[in-house]
Structure formats: C-alpha cells, structure tokens
Ligand SMILES: [Zn+2]
C-alpha cells in the first residue's frame with residue numbers, strides 16, 4: 001500500500017538544549033508535499049539528516065511563538081534560498097507570526113545583500129521572502145490551508161499565558177496526524193484528536209520533572225529549578241495525553257516535546273502506568289524517527 005501520510009520527527013525536546021533531543025519540529029509528508037510544523041532549535045540540521053533539505057519544504061506552520069518552536073527560522077530561510085528555492089515561503093501561524101518573520105528577515109538583511117552582491121543572478125531575488133498568513137482557530141478543528149492533497153486544520157489549545165496557541169490536524173486519503181502543540185488537556189485538543197490515526201502530544205512526566213528540579217536545587221540552581229516548576233502549569237502530563245488519546249479514540253499516541261528530555265533507558269519510567277489509562281499503541285518520539293501511515 002502507498003503511504004498516505006508520514007511524520008518525521010526532527011526535534012522532540014523543549015527549550016532546554018540537550019545533545020540527544022533537539023527543539024520541537026516535525027515534517028508531515030504526503031503525495032510529494034512536505035509540511036514543516038514548527039522550527040525548533042537545530043531543525044535545519046535535522047532536515048539534512050532526515051534527507052529532506054529545506055528547499056523541499058512546501059509550507060511552514062507555527063503552533064505558537066515560544067522560542068523553542070521558532071528560533072531555527074533564520075537558518076532555515078537562508079538554507080532554503082541557497083538550496084534553490086525561487087518562490088516566497090508560505091508561512092501560517094497565530095497572530096504575531098508576521099512580525100516575528102519580518103524580524104528574522106531583518107536580522108538576515110546584511111547577509112542577504114552580501115550574497116546577492118557576490119553571486120548575482122545565480123540566486124533568486126526572492127531570497128528569504130515569505131508569504132505569511134496569520135490565522136485564527138476555535139475549539140473545533142477547521143481547515144486553514146490545503147497544500148497539494150494535504151488538508152491542514154487548526155484548533156485552539158490552552159497554553160496560557162501564550163495566546164493564541166494552536167494544534168494542527170493534517171489529513172490525506174482518510175488518514176490523519178494530529179500535532180497538539182504545547183497545551184494542557186483541553187476541549188480543542190480533544191476535538192482536534194477525534195479518531196486520529198496518530199496523535200503527537202506534548203508530554204511532561206511530572207514525577208521525573210520534580211526529580212530534576214530537586215537535583216537542580218541540590219546544586220544551588222534555584223532559578224532553573226523554579227522556572228521548570230512553572231512549566232508544569234501549561235504542559236500536558238503524560239497521564240493527560242493518555243486520557244485524551246483514550247477519550248478521542250486515537251489509534252497511536254506518540255509522546256513528544258518530552259519533559260524531562262529523557263534518554264532511551266528512561267522510557268519505561270516515563271510511560272509507567274499509561275497502559276492502565278489508554279489501551280492503544282504508545283510511543284515515545286525520537287529525533288529523526290518516522291511513522292508512515294498507509
Ligand atoms: Zn515548547
């Protein structure tokens with residue numbers, strides 16, 4: 001059977017940098033189209049590692065404007081351009097996206113001029129130009145874009161004080177991949193995940209996070225411990241993710257944006273007890289891992 005949709009994880013971590021998990025970012029592909037959902041730190045490097053160079057990305061969708069989901073945009077824009085892109089990049093995101101994109105482009109303005117002066121007509125004058133559409137979303141998923149044969153639906157999620165914040169549901173050939181964005185359990189996520197083949201859910205193991213915070217306090221890093229403790233209020237717990245997957249009838253739950261940034265030996269502890277909540281398939285995402293849906 002042909003693949004209807006495929007998700008490739010580029011980064012599965014959160015704002016704190018680690019060597020084994022990069023910033024939140026994934027590609028959803030189908031019918032020759034590649035859509036990039038968020039551009040977390042290290043995403044451009046991961047695109048090359050995944051064999052999907054930036055010029056093969058057809059559109060970008062931002063879930064929200066937290067730095068861990070956005071800051072590789074500058075590298076991405078340059079590498080897409082010098083990789084041969086000749087049309088403005090379609091970009092979708094919440095209010096504030098246009099200002100953010102303009103800022104990244106402005107930061108690159110000197111570089112853009114230097115390269116055009118040096119390489120002349122070999123490079124497209126389009127350079128880092130983007131076609132930005134700021135969209136809105138409610139608690140029911142609604143189509144905000146169709147790229148090739150992939151329909152992209154947005155729904156609002158609860159990541160307060162970050163507003164607006166979206167999740168996305170991508171559909172092709174009757175198959176569906178849902179990306180929660182950063183959120184606690186909420187009506188938008190439940191509605192957006194109904195019957196999904198695969199749900200990528202924000203996931204925090206609060207017990208393991210408390211251990212990390214305790215260790216930070218033990219070495220006198222009270223600030224970082226306290227910042228991590230604040231993060232508990234706006235990320236879904238692993239138990240919440242499992243309950244949403246159960247209630248929405250999701251077929252496969254993939255935990256990503258994993259907090260803390262566990263290594264493989266910790267996965268059993270990370271997911272302990274979830275099978276008592278949800279009896280579908282549960283995976284912990286890894287950078288550069290792919291899940292095809294036939
Ligand atoms: Zn995040």
Ligand SMILES: [Zn+2]
Pocket residue numbers: 064066159162182
């Ligand atoms: Zn966030």
